[in-house]
Amino acid sequence: MKISLIQPPVRDFYQTPHRHSALGCFSVQKILETAGHEVKFYNFPVWQKQVSTPPLPTELYYLKPFLIPGENGPVSWFHQRKHFGPSFEDCARVALKNNPDMIMISCFAWSYAEEAASMARAIRRQAPGIPIEVGGAGPSVNPGWFKGSGLFDRVRTGQAEINLKDFPGVREDSQPVTPIVSPVEESFHGKPQFTTMLTRGCTARCSFCANYLTLGREFRKTAADTIIKMLSDYGVEEFHLDMEDDNLLVDPDYFTDFLERFHRRFPAATLSAENGLDYQKLSLSLAGKLIDWGFVKFNLSMASADSEILAKQKRSSRLDHLSQLLIFFNDRKIPVITYFICGLQGDTVDSVCRNMGFLAGQHTEIGISPFYAVPGLPGFEHPGTGNQPESPVLYCGSSVYPWNGNLTTAQLITAFRLCRLINLLKSPATEQWKELTDRIITEDKLYTTTGKGQKKTLLEVPHMDNEMTRKVLQYFK
Numbered sequence: 108m109k110i111s112l113i114q115p116p117v118r119d120f121y122q123t124p125h126r127h128s129a130l131g132c133f134s135v136q137k138i139l140e141t142a143g144h145e146v147k148f149y150n151f152p153v154w155q156k157q158v159s160t161p162p163l164p165t166e167l168y169y170l171k172p173f174l175i176p177g178e179n180g181p182v183s184w185f186h187q188r189k190h191f192g193p194s195f196e197d198c199a200r201v202a203l204k205n206n207p208d209m210i211m212i213s214c215f216a217w218s219y220a221e222e223a224a225s226m227a228r229a230i231r232r233q234a235p236g237i238p239i240e241v242g243g244a245g246p247s248v249n250p251g252w253f254k255g256s257g258l259f260d261r262v263r264t265g266q267a268e269i270n271l272k273d274f275p276g277v278r279e280d281s282q283p284v285t286p287i288v289s290p291v292e293e294s295f296h297g298k299p300q301f302t303t304m305l306t307r308g309c310t311a312r313c314s315f316c317a318n319y320l321t322l323g324r325e326f327r328k329t330a331a332d333t334i335i336k337m338l339s340d341y342g343v344e345e346f347h348l349d350m351e352d353d354n355l356l357v358d359p360d361y362f363t364d365f366l367e368r369f370h371r372r373f374p375a376a377t378l379s380a381e382n383g384l385d386y387q388k389l390s391l392s393l394a395g396k397l398i399d400w401g402f403v404k405f406n407l408s409m410a411s412a413d414s415e416i417l418a419k420q421k422r423s424s425r426l427d428h429l430s431q432l433l434i435f436f437n438d439r440k441i442p443v444i445t446y447f448i449c450g451l452q453g454d455t456v457d458s459v460c461r462n463m464g465f466l467a468g469q470h471t472e473i474g475i476s477p478f479y480a481v482p483g484l485p486g487f488e489h490p491g492t493g494n495q496p497e498s499p500v501l502y503c504g505s506s507v508y509p510w511n512g513n514l515t516t517a518q519l520i521t522a523f524r525l526c527r528l529i530n531l532l533k534s535p536a537t538e539q540w541k542e543l544t545d546r547i548i549t550e551d552k553l554y555t556t557t558g559k560g561q562k563k564t565l566l567e568v569p570h571m572d573n574e575m576t577r578k579v580l581q582y583f584k
């Protein structure tokens with residue numbers, strides 16, 4: 108069968124290269140090609156780097172007061188939502204060009220469900236009779252929405268290794284994890300960059316995490332040598348490899364075995380794990396080994412500095428150990444970003460300020476992830492009923508929707524800007540922005556900049572929570 112496999116364009120305020128590494132699509136392509144099908148994959152969000160600016164959807168009008176046109180400074184929030192990729196009509200034309208027998212659309216997050224639907228509509232307009240299927244994390248968490256749209260002949264949920272078994276030629280006993288390596292469009296400090304996922308699934312039970320809804324609870328691993336062989340086939344020795352696994356440290360022995368072999372084969376390669384490592388499972392000796400094997404930066408997930416909030420999320424914390432690790436990395440001049448989730452159930456303005464205050468005093472950049480609901484998480488099982496909105500676009504992290512009702516959109520954006528401010532104050536670039544930082548610290552109010560050069564203007568950020576700003580700035584006075 109001839110299949111066009113499509114990653115539709117994405118609409119969001121930002122994108123990162125790793126987000127569009129399309130590892131799920133590569134798995135589907137590999138499984139179906141192994142079964143003898145001809146699969147052409149179109150990764151449209153990065154297709155010819157096309158970007159346009161569609162109007163803000165009406166569901167996001169509540170963000171209008173927070174968008175500052177032309178904002179560009181180091182404490183800025185987003186100001187323009189974008190369409191990453193060609194138009195849906197152009198994508199449909201490209202994907203139909205080689206006369207496929209079937210279209211498969213990937214939806215890697217529920218928040219991008221509208222894009223999958225728009226893609227299907229464009230295909231239907233140009234080829235009304237062609238079968239269209241949809242799969243990925245989006246349909247896995249809310250299949251009813253996709254079925255109810257009437258746009259898809261089939262909605263596939265869960266892992267590709269299981270949900271494609273009805274395809275002619277796909278073996279019942281196919282591998283539990285499809286090994287995949289994907290080249291990343293952007294280089295890493297001038298070196299080619301690849302991304303992979305060594306494992307799937309996670310045995311932990313963090314209440315805020317929806318990964319298990321698609322990938323399950325069972326921890327599954329690829330054979331280390333298979334990934335190393337796939338990388339060898341690219342014929343480059345000096346490159347960067349990002350591992351996109353959800354929780355690499357579920358099985359530290361497996362991980363260290365892979366890294367030892369990898370480093371032996373590619374001594375000049377560097378490594379990172381952009382999705383983050385659980386710092387509680389990272390001992391100082393293991394951290395040292397990771398650096399020896401090629402890790403050049405670390406993303407650590409703290410989630411929260413508040414142990415009571417974490418306990419309710421079925422997660423623990425060891426902040427003293429985190430501090431030790433951050434000192435260790437700082438001594439070795441290894442950059443670290445430590446992430447917390449802002450707006451967890453139980454969070455208050457004070458707990459969010461404590462997260463920022465704790466990390467402000469550590470050797471780390473702060474990464475802030477606004478909490479966003481996913482259909483199927485406790486309390487968010489039924490989008491479109493009760494107080495739970497249905498519109499997928501609200502489920503984007505960048506939509507800063509007040510899911511738990513404990514922090515407002517204004518407070519979530521204030522926290523985002525304050526994290527950027529703290530990072531600026533701790534960086535060598537702070538000297539360049541002295542006028543801006545002095546003004547913020549003197550007035551206990553957030554300011555930002557628009558324009559460039561002679562036209563650069565300082566202005567107060569409207570609608571921010573000045574009390575939150577005052578509390579966080581205490582850490583710097």
Ligand code: SF4
Pocket residue numbers: 309310311312313316317318353354385
């Ligand atoms: S450890 Fe990470 S992947 Fe596992 S459940 Fe928690 S947040 Fe999800």
